Amino acid sequence: MYLLKAEHSFDSAHFLAGYDGKCSNIHGHRWTVEVEIQSENLVADGKLKGMIVDFSELKEDVKELVNDLDHALIIQKDTMRKETLNCLVEDGFKMIEVDFRPTAENFSFHFFSEMEKKGYDVKRTRVYETPNNSAVYEK
Ligand SMILES: Nc1nc2c(c(=O)[nH]1)N=C([C@H](O)[C@H](O)COP(=O)(O)OP(=O)(O)OP(=O)(O)O)CN2
Ligand SMILES: [Zn+2]
Numbered sequence: 571m572y573l574l575k576a577e578h579s580f581d582s583a584h585f586l587a588g589y590d591g592k593c594s595n596i597h598g599h600r601w602t603v604e605v606e607i608q609s610e611n612l613v614a615d616g617k618l619k620g621m622i623v624d625f626s627e628l629k630e631d632v633k634e635l636v637n638d639l640d641h642a643l644i645i646q647k648d649t650m651r652k653e654t655l656n657c658l659v660e661d662g663f664k665m666i667e668v669d670f671r672p673t674a675e676n677f678s679f680h681f682f683s684e685m686e687k688k689g690y691d692v693k694r695t696r697v698y699e700t701p702n703n704s705a706v707y708e709k
Contacts (some may be wrong), residue, residue, distance in 0.1 A: 577604040580641075581640060584599070603698060644668070675705040694708030
């Protein structure tokens with residue numbers, strides 16, 4: 571089995587609603603996202619000969635997903651008062667509502683399924699919340 575890996579990072583803020591501790595407050599991370607795809611075979615002919623896919627294509631697809639979440643406040647739906655959310659939006663802040671608690675584990679599943687939607691055979695995704703802490707989703 572051949573494996574190919576691409577990584578990209580994004581800087582954003584979040585909080586964990588219902589968390590007992592400092593992470594219930596708004597704080598930021600530089601999240602690093604690693605995506606590994608797999609294939610039994612390589613392209614046989616042409617300009618992609620000997621590759622699963624061009625690194626640049628894989629990198630661009632990871633970057634596109636990651637950039638959607640960059641420099642934003644990422645919140646789980648319904649964990650902030652509508653009035654507060656509206657004020658932040660009206661004041662021009664980039665707010666992203668997700669339907670999951672924004673943990674490293676849930677982000678790893680999010681990127682896994684989004685890359686599958688793009689047609690990749692994904693082996694695993696890993697999301698670093700800090701250089702020492704990461705979560706993996708794999709099948
Ligand atoms: N299993 C998980 N546990 C925690 C997650 C998570 O995504 N999955 N997330 C958090 C918070 O987001 C928090 O920001 C991380 O906190 P912490 O480990 O304390 O990170 P710090 O770098 O701030 O640690 P210090 O040792 O205080 O520097 C919490 N848990
Ligand atoms: Zn955090």
